[in-house]
Amino acid sequence: MEATFQVPENPSPQVKTILHYLDLVKVFNLDGLDKLFTDDFVQSTRPLSLNVPSRTKEEDLAFLKGLSEAMQGRHLEITFYDVVESPPGKVWVHVALHGEPPKGKAFTIECIYMFTLVEHLGVHKVKGVIDFLDSRAFIEMNEGN
Secondary structure: OOOOOOOOOOOOHHHHHHHHHHHHHHOOOHHHHHHHEEEEEEEEEEOHHHOOOOEEHHHHHHHHHHHHHHHOOOOOEEEEEEEEEOOOOEEEEEEEEEEOOOOOOOEEEEEEEEEEEEEEOOEEEEEEEEEEEOHHHHHHHHOOO
16 A cells, blocks of 8 residues: 655644654654653553553553564654544544564554544643554464564
C-alpha cells in the first residue's frame, strides 16, 4: 500500500502532537515520550482477541525500552496512510511500522492509532492510545517469543 498522507503545511496543534509522538516512537526517545504522556496515560491494543493487556505510562515506556533494546540502536520506519482529526481531543492515524532487528526477522505491522489528547495552558499531551493492529502480522511477529 502506498503512502497517501502528506503532512499539511500548517497542521493543527493536535496533529503536531501526534506527529511528534510518532517521531519519538520511531527513534525510541523515551524521555520525550515520558514528557508527552499525561500521568494517567493508558495504552490499549485491539482487537481484544489478541489478549494484550492495557499498559500504564510506566508499563508502556518499559515496553518501548524493551523493543528499543531488541532493535539495538536501529530505528523504526513509519509509513503514513491517513490522519483524521475530530476535535476536541481525538486524532486517528493509519500507519505501518517497519523494523529490522539485528536478531530475529524484520517486521511490518499496519495499525490504526486512536489518540486521546488533552490540552492544558496551550500544551497538548497524549492521555491515551488505542492501537488496532493487523492481527496476522502481530501473531507472526510474536511467534517463537
